[in-house]
Amino acid sequence: MAQQSQDVVELILDDHRRMEELFRRMRSVEDDRAGALREFSALLIAHGEAEEDAVYPALKRYKHIDDEEVEHGSEEHTEGNEALLALLEVKEVGSDEWDEKLEELVEAVTHHLDEEERTILNGARENVADDRRAELGAAFLRAREEYLKDDCGSVENVRKVIEKA
Numbered sequence: 001m002a003q004q005s006q007d008v009v010e011l012i013l014d015d016h017r018r019m020e021e022l023f024r025r026m027r028s029v030e031d032d033r034a035g036a037l038r039e040f041s042a043l044l045i046a047h048g049e050a051e052e053d054a055v056y057p058a059l060k061r062y063k064h065i066d067d068e069e070v071e072h073g074s075e076e077h078t079e080g081n082e083a084l085l086a087l088l089e090v091k092e093v094g095s096d097e098w099d100e101k102l103e104e105l106v107e108a109v110t111h112h113l114d115e116e117e118r119t120i121l122n123g124a125r126e127n128v129a130d131d132r133r134a135e136l137g138a139a140f141l142r143a144r145e146e147y148l149k150d151d152c153g154s155v156e157n158v159r160k161v162i163e164k165a
């Protein structure tokens with residue numbers, strides 16, 4: 001059971017689907033959009049930072065996983081984080097400006113999730129052995145948990161993450 005559930009590729013895909021679910025909630029006027037944004041913000045930062053700490057460097061060591069694709073993945077994280085910050089800085093949730101920034105965020109993140117799945121994650125599935133994928137999955141979860149504990153989705157922290165990129 002542990003092996004299956006800790007496969008780093010599956011864990012990352014689970015987060016991606018959760019992000020898409022949160023986009024649907026943020027777009028829905030009947031929903032708690034501010035709450036969905038808070039959850040999304042923490043998830044996006046914890047997920048991306050954990051990928052960069054625990055997963056991307058390990059994948060770069062594989063000959064058949066393209067280093068440039070991995071580096072491009074980090075650049076796209078920054079683009080997503082910048083779009084997130086722009087939305088977090090809008091004062092009124094649900095205003096026209098908020099909707100506009102939300103759509104820019106959805107576009108940036110959806111683009112990254114799609115590209116990451118087609119390049120980096122497919123590369124990992126094809127080239128990384130099951131037991132190594134399970135080890136990376138455990139490391140990914142540990143890093144992700146640490147970020148979530150530290151309120152990583154706050155405006156201040158999102159700003160910091162962008163500055164250090």
Ligand SMILES: [Fe+2]
Nearest residue numbers: 012047051116
């Ligand atoms: Fe991801």
Ligand SMILES: [Fe+2]
Nearest residue numbers: 048051073116
């Ligand atoms: Fe990513």
